[in-house]
Amino acid sequence: MLRNEAVVCGVSLLLINLTLSLGGLAGGSVMVEWEVFSSGSAFYSLPLLFDWVSFSFSWAVSYIASMVMFFSVGYMGNERYLGRFIWIVFFFVFSMNCLIFIPSIWGIMLGWDGLGVTSFALVVYYQNKKSLAAGMLTALMNRVGDVLIIGVICMSSGQGQWSLCYPELAGLPFAASVCVVVAAMTKSAQFPFCSWLPAAMAAPTPVSALVHSSTLVTAGVYLLIRYSPHLSEVRSGLMFVASCTLILAAIGANLENDLKKIIALSTLSQLGMMMLAIAIGESSLALFHLLSHALFKALLFMCAGAMIHGGGDTQDIRLMGGLWSSMPTTMACFNAANLALCGMPFVGAFYSKDLILEKFLSGELGMWPVLVILIATSLTIFYSTRLSFLVGWGPSNSVSATAYSDEGWQAGAMLGLLGGALLGGAFLQKVFIEFNSFILLCHTGKMIIPLGLFFSLIMALILNSGDQQLHMKSHFFSSLWFLSFISSTPISGRTLSVSRSSHSYLDQGWMEVGSGQGLHQSLFSAGRAHHKWQSMKITFLIGGGMVAGCLSAVVAL
Structure with a gap:
């Protein structure tokens, strides 16, 4: 029964995807704004913006979400709480679409918090200590961005409106731009907020x-794409942060052995490239790379999930091979997604990544940014080749190799994303003139670009064909420049400790004395004392009256 719900949800998302496709191909921009109320000079409204940016991004979200639903039928079909998982994913997609279609700081805050x-809720789904720790780290990092978005709302109040579509926002102070950039960095896991992404x-x-x-x-990349004119x-600070993210993620992926974490670090590296494109003023190229990256990265995670599911929850690539x-279908999809990730000619992200590299090679940005992005591109080919070799063609090291097999729903969902991973870049470039x-x-x-790709591929094949333990051991690089430890113990651990102390000393201590149970106890004690005093006064008056009456009778006698 729950499987049928997942199938229905996937089909519904596909129908939404078809509607968005028709809207995106129609072209043009339409903005619908509903005035909620106005107070003085402040104008509170709910705007909805339908343009090629929102349609294309929402199309990618709904398409990938539908394939994820079909994949979940096979991957999580025996889960007891699959219905709860489906509803959480549905609200997750709804929150993302609020962020996409509402070009207002209030709408962004709604989708951001959602x-x-x-x-x-999704990270802590398995309800164990590891998932709870990862969920708390993710939540605390994202709360930093929430606070900064609230700060931007406060700064925008002087403008009388909070829309991102009006030129009046150019009058915002410099602090507002800094808050927007740092908030986007927390959500997109940029340096130094990148430790939560592998943990998740x-x-x-x-x-x-x-x-x-x-x-x-x-979501952070999309926010900066909308906010890019301001x-x-x-831009210089954003370029430095994106360069650090790009390098540390690419090096860390080459030193990691966990299958899902390698793919997560490759996501982090590609996010750094998108941020670099925004930093140099090419927001359209950033969106182009975002859409093409989404298609093949979802396929990579699905292939990894099928391998983990078939191997008895084994994620160490040294135990695979x-x-x-x-698993011929899974490995074919996996290698195709890796080719798209590397940006091989006429496959996947080649079109977007090639334009970004050409922009850096045009000579307008100096030598160091060019070296950073070329080194990161070469390292991407290194860890992608290493991953394909060890998992697909390397010697089998698994004790349960017979358990690996292609399953129906999982293979169908992967094949549904294969065309987008291979041809998505070419399709997007033909449809949208902005790309x-x-x-x-x-x-x-x-x-330089094709020769560099070819040379990096040859070197990666030579280095990975001889020794699967080629990578050096470096605690500094494998821990993301010690950010994993700094974020978990000194920051997150200290934050939780302060919260626990505040709860003990304030919520259950002095605040209870001044309010709540303390106030109730004080009023109750005062009421009892007053009642006792009143009782004593009445007794005294009655007793005094009786004595006076007796004395009067004696005198009369």
Whole structure:
């Protein structure tokens, strides 16, 4: 019965996806604004913006969510609380669409908080200590962004409106732009807020396929794409942060052995590339790479989930190997998604990544940004090749190799995303004219990208064909420059300790004395004392009257 609910939800999302496709192909921009109320100079309204940006992004979200639902039928079909999982995912997609279609700080806050609450519920779905710790880290990091968005709302109150579509927002103070950028960094796991993204892999794999491809982690990127005309004063700082994120994630992925964490770190690396595109003023290229990345990254997580599910919940790539013969459909999809991730010619992210690299090679940004993005691109090919080799063609190290097999619903969902992963970049570039940037390069500059990709691929094949334990051991790089430990113990642990102390000393201590039970006890004691005093006064008056009467009788006698 619950499987049928998942199928119905997936079909409904596909129908929504078809509607969004027709709306996006129709072109044009329509804005509907409903005035809620106005007070003085403040104008409170609910705007809805339907343009090619919102249609394309919502199309990707609904399409991936529908495939995730179909994948969940096979992956989580025996779960007791599958119905609860379906409803949480539904509200998660609804919150993401509120963020997409409402171009207002209030609407963004609605979707922002909705994503935070539902992502916490999804991360702690398995209800064990590991998932609870990951959920708390995710929630605390995202609360930083929530506070900053509230600060932007307060700063916008002087404008009398909170829409992102009016030029009056250019008059906002510099602090508002900083708050928006830092809030986007927390949601998109940019340096130094990147430790929660690998930790959130404690969630079920269908959640990872949805959350870490096109929804939660891309919400910050989408916010900066909408806010990009007002980021001129903070672009240099954003470029530095994105460069650090790009490098640390690419190096960390080459040193990691957990299958899901490697894919999560590759997501972090691609988010850094999107932020770099926004930092140089190419928000259309950032959106282009966001959409193409979402299609193949969801496929990567689904393939990883099928491998983990078939291998008895084993996520260590050193315990896998030889899966090409036992899971041919899954491995074909996995290798195709890896090719799209690397940006191989005419596959997947080649179109968006090539334009971003060409923009950096155009000579307008200096030498260091070019070196950073070229090194990160080479490292992407290194860890993708290492992952495909160890999992697919390497020697089998699994004790349960016979358990690996392609399952019907899971394989169908992966095949549903395969076309988007391979041809999505070419399709998006043909449909949306905004993705066809023209960049003039000399012949040498034009040949650097394909030659670099080819050289990196050859080196990766040579290095990974001999020794599967090639990568060096580095605690500094594998822990994301110690950010994993800094975020968990000194920051999150201290925050929880302060909250516990506040609860003990305030909620259950002095505040109870001044309010709640303390106030009730004080009033009760005062009432009893007053009642006792009144009783004593009445007794005294009655006794005094009797004595006076007796004395009067004696005198009369």
